[in-house]
Amino acid sequence: MQLSRRAFVAALGLSAAAAARPAPTPKSRLVLLGTAGGPTPKATRSAPAQAIVIGDRTYIVDCGNGVARQLVLAKIPLTSIRHVFLTHLHSDHAADYGTLLLLAWSDAFTTDVDTWGPPPLERVTQLFFEMSEPDLAVRERDEGRPHLPSLVHPHEVRDAGVVMHDDRVTVTAAIVEHPLIVAQSHVLGLVDQVVVGERENQTPDHRPQDEHQ
Numbered sequence: 285m286q287l288s289r290r291a292f293v294a295a296l297g298l299s300a301a302a303a304a305r306p307a308p309t310p311k312s313r314l315v316l317l318g319t320a321g322g323p324t325p326k327a328t329r330s331a332p333a334q335a336i337v338i339g340d341r342t343y344i345v346d347c348g349n350g351v352a353r354q355l356v357l358a359k360i361p362l363t364s365i366r367h368v369f370l371t372h373l374h375s376d377h378a379a380d381y382g383t384l385l386l387l388a389w390s391d392a393f394t395t396d397v398d399t400w401g402p403p404p405l406e407r408v409t410q411l412f413f414e415m416s417e418p419d420l421a422v423r424e425r426d427e428g429r430p431h432l433p434s435l436v437h438p439h440e441v442r443d444a445g446v447v448m449h450d451d452r453v454t455v456t457a458a459i460v461e462h463p464l465i466v467a468q469s470h471v472l473g474l475v476d477q478v479v480v481g482e483r484e485n486q487t488p489d490h491r492p493q494d495e496h497q
Contacts, residue, residue, distance in 0.1 A: 310339030317354035347381040362388035370401030372467035382412030409438040
């Protein structure tokens with residue numbers, strides 16, 4: 285079939301308009317992977333963890349025990365994880381921090397991941413990789429996996445304010461008091477909603493730090 289000159293020019297115009305049209309903003313969804321409290325395992329509830337999924341990227345808030353399996357049950361690919369935020373280093377919120385990274389890597393994970401949390405997050409990350417070195421070395425050699433420690437970039441958050449920003453989310457941290465340690469409440473400003481992680485700061489035992497000063 286031959287196009288007339290007018291039809292051909294019109295078709296070019298439609299193609300140019302389609303190319304110039306911005307891509308639709310991906311919608312976000314919050315998945316509660318675990319809502320139990322305390323360090324001991326519960327029979328009916330999983331340990332604290334949340335996933336914010338925006339398009340093909342997943343942002344994790346807290347890594348309680350079993351977070352990797354909860355992601356699989358929720359049909360969220362482990363390979364989609366791009367950022368991991370830890371509100372504090374109590375075991376119920378951080379027990380599977382390293383394990384999540386290790387299992388995602390074992391599941392064909394090859395992209396960089398930035399992790400964020402209070403000190404000593406860098407040391408915690410380093411020690412986990414040292415502990416896992418026998419497994420890491422075998423999988424690198426036998427399965428051709430990339431070097432996992434080179435993919436993970438821990439960032440220690442010491443002050444309140446904007447923690448990170450990309451084209452889909454802005455994360456702001458507030459420093460709050462939690463029994464015996466200082467924790468962080470993360471506010472995630474998404475493309476279409478706002479999510480607050482670790483809201484216990486609104487209770488008498490976990491409130492903004494400056495209320496005690």
